[in-house]
Amino acid sequence: MAGLGSDPEGTYMHGPVLHVTGARPNFPKAAPVIRGLDALGIDQVLVHTGQHYDDKMSEVFFRELDLPRPDLNLGVGSASHATQTAKLMVELESVLTDRAPSLVVVYGDVNSTVAAALVAAKLEQPLAHVEAGLRSFDLSMPEEINRMVTDRLSALLLCTSPDAIAHLAREGADPDSIHLVGNPMIDTLLGSLDRFDVDRARSEHDLDGPYAVATLHRPGNVDDPGDVAALVRAMHAVADQVPVVLPLHPRGWERLRGAGLFDHPGMRIVDPLGYLDFMGLVRGADLVVTDSGGVQEETTVLGVPCLTLRPNTERPVTITHGTNQLVTRETLAEVTAATLAVGRPQTWPTPPLWDGKAGDRVAGVISGFLREK
Ligand code: UD1
Numbered sequence: 489m490a491g492l493g494s495d496p497e498g499t500y501m502h503g504p505v506l507h508v509t510g511a512r513p514n515f516p517k518a519a520p521v522i523r524g525l526d527a528l529g530i531d532q533v534l535v536h537t538g539q540h541y542d543d544k545m546s547e548v549f550f551r552e553l554d555l556p557r558p559d560l561n562l563g564v565g566s567a568s569h570a571t572q573t574a575k576l577m578v579e580l581e582s583v584l585t586d587r588a589p590s591l592v593v594v595y596g597d598v599n600s601t602v603a604a605a606l607v608a609a610k611l612e613q614p615l616a617h618v619e620a621g622l623r624s625f626d627l628s629m630p631e632e633i634n635r636m637v638t639d640r641l642s643a644l645l646l647c648t649s650p651d652a653i654a655h656l657a658r659e660g661a662d663p664d665s666i667h668l669v670g671n672p673m674i675d676t677l678l679g680s681l682d683r684f685d686v687d688r689a690r691s692e693h694d695l696d697g698p699y700a701v702a703t704l705h706r707p708g709n710v711d712d713p714g715d716v717a718a719l720v721r722a723m724h725a726v727a728d729q730v731p732v733v734l735p736l737h738p739r740g741w742e743r744l745r746g747a748g749l750f751d752h753p754g755m756r757i758v759d760p761l762g763y764l765d766f767m768g769l770v771r772g773a774d775l776v777v778t779d780s781g782g783v784q785e786e787t788t789v790l791g792v793p794c795l796t797l798r799p800n801t802e803r804p805v806t807i808t809h810g811t812n813q814l815v816t817r818e819t820l821a822e823v824t825a826a827t828l829a830v831g832r833p834q835t836w837p838t839p840p841l842w843d844g845k846a847g848d849r850v851a852g853v854i855s856g857f858l859r860e861k
Pocket residue numbers: 511512513539540541542545566567597598599600630631705737738739781
């Protein structure tokens with residue numbers, strides 16, 4: 489991808505802008521930022537760490553979204569947190585040293601994000617964090633640790649919602665480093681709307697009436713063998729009311745199958761879906777049950793009621809300005825019944841600046857930063 493942009497005037501700081509991506513949620517966030525920077529003629533390098541590697545967890549996003557091929561795939565793969573983060577850091581240290589970027593851009597809260605942040609900081613390379621400042625205040629989530637560390641090390645804190653700004657301010661971040669830019673994942677959603685085909689999704693999953701879509705992958709839900717029986721009972725209580733299509737993340741697949749999740753006629757468990765197929769399904773759904781961060785945001789914009797099976801969310805804006813509500817395994821069946829009875833909202837608010845232009849705003853902030861340097 490290097491050379492996509494050109495800077496004959498030498499306006500910007502030397503060295504490319506280097507993006508570090510690696511896991512499924514990174515790709516729809518990076519695409520609009522890369523496009524925005526390309527439009528400004530800024531040289532870029534796209535690194536894929538290989539944290540996710542199955543076709544439907546990675547490659548499909550490069551086929552379906554306007555994303556250039558990665559310049560490098562580090563092939564890091566799966567491992568425990570320490571081993572995966574260590575491998576990421578070793579590989580990234582060599583890449584960042586070699587490419588000498590003027591800015592490293594990281595996305596969200598995955599291990600690839602925090603590993604890149606640590607490496608960039610120790611090489612004294614400036615860092616921009618897209619989706620800065622989100623906080624669940626729950627340190628049992630690995631993502632919360634990743635968010636806090638990454639934000640602390642970032643020169644540019646690019647926020648998707650006003651609550652994130654308040655968290656960063658309270659933590660003592662330099663106000664000049666904080667920018668409310670909107671949500672690049674929503675740029676991708678709005679830019680792809682006419683490719684989300686509800687009729688096709690219905691026919692592929694044999695759905696002729698109301699239906700729910702579910703996703704489950706948080707360690708807090710799927711990792712503890714003692715807890716999954718209750719999760720399975722809660723999901724079956726939803727499937728008693730409405731068919732549930734569940735594209736199941738590989739993380740919990742075996743444990744949930746072993747606990748009997750698949751053994752209900754209303755549960756339709758499928759492999760992870762490509763982005764367009766998944767969003768086509770979500771767009772037509774009467775209800776979504778999830779523990780995903782991104783899905784809370786996407787349902788908010790699509791006006792699809794979202795029941796988030798978690799004790800907290802780092803995305804409270806999807807509750808105050810969207811269709812999201814938190815549920816427990818104990819309340820899920822009852823809230824499902826109430827939500828299906830009310831139906832989808834006719835009108836609903838959306839968070840400020842979730843308007844499809846976040847990638848351009850990020851690019852504007854980055855180009856200003858590079859000029860100043
Ligand atoms: C990661 C992120 C999480 C994010 C999720 C999005 C961290 C700490 N967690 O969780 O924040 O919400 O991605 O999907 O970075 N696996 C495959 N194929 C793949 C990728 C993973 O089979 O392409 C399986 C492996 O068994 C692996 C497990 O999934 O051990 C977990 O993968 P990992 O990347 O460690 O974490 P996720 O649970 O995917």
